[in-house]
Amino acid sequence: MGMKAKTGTSLYTHFWGPLHLVALTILVLFGQLTLMGSPIDFIPLIMGASLLLLIYFVGWVIRFNRLGDPYLWTIVAMLISLGQAMQYRLSPVNGVKQFNWILIGVLVYLMVYVLYATLHGRFRSVFFHYGLLIALFAITLIFGTEINGARNWLKLGGHTFQPSELGKIVFVFFMAACVTTPERLRVKWSGREIDPKFVMMGLVYVLMGFFAIQREFGTAMLIFGVYLTFIYVFERDILFTVYNLGLVSVLGFVAFKTVSHIEVRVDTWLDPWIDIGGTGYQITQSLFAIGSGGFFGSGLGMGYPKFIPAVRTDFIFAAICEELGILGGIAVIMLFFILLYRGMKLALRIEDRYMKAVAFGLTMTIGYQTFIIIGGVIKLIPLTGITLPFLSYGGSSMVSSFATLGLLQALSGQILRKEAAQLETGYNQ
């Protein structure tokens, strides 16, 4: 018993400190939003107070019930505080909606924790997850609605929902099942048995094709990145990773030469200034925003981020850079990196290969997604429209980000309990 208490104490000793830091950030940002209005706007005051309550309440739930890694929530609490302040500043009406999505997201986060603990053993099937992915595509293609030229939205009730947000998570489970139970992928073709990893490869490329058809190049890039790191980590043969990288380079080049809107995106990335009024408009507006912010930013509410099209969703990072400076932007990047670090640390500690793969894949998904959208917004790589987890406006993104967080939290809770149990056994012996 004594040992258990000791483990618990060491993990949660510094729990409240960082959370107070988040609280301070909330006070500053939402205080400023309140005073900025004329007459004084009380909605951000209420919103900030609710956010404060929320982060301490969830913090207390995690601390009290020992729900695993305490820092996952602290990091995300900082991200949503920054994001929410920016969302409200960009559009009060949508800011209120976004706040509701945060509340729902947190609910999903806690629910996933509870559900995963009871359900995780039951769905380790390759074909269940692949079937789910294909079903998602089929439903979207048949019942989908078109928004901004991409038919990748579903209407549910009064809300639109992006199935690919769920697809990203299912894909991780699919990959985890593939690499840990490859025997399920044994296929015989004209009397010869095909190596399971080639079957997996075929399935993944078909999926990428589906995403490309729906013009979700960002998501296609994302799942390919996840797939590539998966095979690097879990396939003994490194050459297999190299072949895949080569193959996709060829495919990418062919797509660049044949599919006109991929070509446009790459050309726009190489030189957006040629057609600054047209295809280059969005990215150059983003660069103007980041440039005008300088290192310290114009201050919340004092820049012009609304000049950027899609600033609340894909370009939220540019808005943060403009008003909170690139130092604010770098802070966001660092927050994502420590989130990544916590996730990797968790993946390293898990012994069960399937759960290890899930933790690893989810973490890499967050990492790649962050890199792809921030890299696009600052013109480091071609721009593809995907969301920045926890910061971009939108319910699908918020819910799927929190679901991912819930899964990581559940896995870390299990580890914690298991290690505590082992220690106790050791002590008793």
Add this chain to the structure above:
Amino acid sequence: MKLDTINSRILHSLVLAGVLFGLLITSLTWFELRGKNDIMGNAFNKRLIAEEEEVLRGRIVDRKGEVLAETLPSENSKIRNYPEKRLYAHIIGYNSAVYGKTLLEAKYNSELIGKSNLEFFQQIQKMLSEETPKGYDLRLTISHALQVVAREQLGDRHGAVVALDPKTGEILAMVSTPDFNPNASKLEENWKTLIENENSPLLPRATMGLYPPGSIFKVITAAAAIEAGKGDYTTEDLGTTVIDGMTFSNAGEKAHGDVDLHKALTVSSNVYFAELSQKIGASALIDKAKDAGITKSFEFDLPRTDSRIGDKSMGKTELAATGIGQGKLLVSPLQMAMVAAGIANNGTIMQPYLVKSVEKEEGSLLRTTDAKSLYDMVSAETAAELKAMMVSVVEEGTGTRAQISGVQVAGKTGTAQNEKSTESDSKDHAWFIGFAPAEDPQIAVAVLLEYRGEGGGRAAAPVAAKVMSAWLKLSESE
């Protein structure tokens, strides 16, 4: 696969993520420090207009307070007014809602709209006060009176005049022609012809134009010779000389007889300098040109082009051509004014600058630019020798038209062949660099008249004389 292998590969993935995120941070920082410099003035950057709607853009005044650019307060639209019209087109640039911002209007935009980071608390104060906040004013080093003289001297000829204070680096006048009217209405009216005009009126020749220097470069060749211990070279000048099979001849193939360095510079002997450059060698000559700032970049208030020279592997004939200011040499008028100023200032080239101070409304200074040295071109002794030779040029050599009564002037003329020069139709550039008074230099100038087909002594020297004497009179009364 062993769990250990998997774990170490997971660590590799974390390292990869670290590298990718590091790339994001590096790229952002690079963009902030360098990448954004050229793009923020773009007309599509709507912030520039939005920010200006909330403030009264600061004025730009000359060294004595003469208004060169101002924004007049009005109810619906604020118009940037340039009372001197064309005169400052290549210094101040323009500030247009349609075509963006250029030159000083672009470089000092954040100061002009009062957005300098230094003044954070005053900005808060400004935000709380009711009246339209005002941006900061720029006080230039330019003397409006001298600028007018320089512009008059150029007349309808194409070229540039750069005048600076050799002791401080302050630019006193800088004119490039042809020019254009930067006032918004005129700019919009003339835009199409401006960008299509083959004379490139939008090109600031003084800072961004590159020309072969011709004989004005001989002061650098002379400096290289003195410092390489070859200053005592003498030859018999028969009007032409052959180097490695190629003939180099004086203007009009005039023979000057026995010449030493002093005499050769005074009469601008191509024969002497072509031979001298062989004694100096490519390496020492190029090094000296670099000491004088050729090929080098420096921080300046306006965009500028680096001057160029051939490389050290050049052959004998190219070396001879370089020694007399031809070959692959290309220089800007600003660069050559700096060379003249360096000789005037005992061998030290001061950093040139245009903005003397950024001022708040009441005339209190936000910040001032300090004079600082940029390059040590030659030693003080070499500078004194060069100065004596340049005095002879004006007193008895090719530059007599640069004389000012009662003042000792030092100078060097140049007549530069270029891509348009042919035997039947000389399109040579006319050059003059110099300073005055020789014993205590107050002003250094470079004058360039492009494609005139006239000698520097005939065409450019009188322009320099007028500009220098005007400044000496002005500074007496200042």
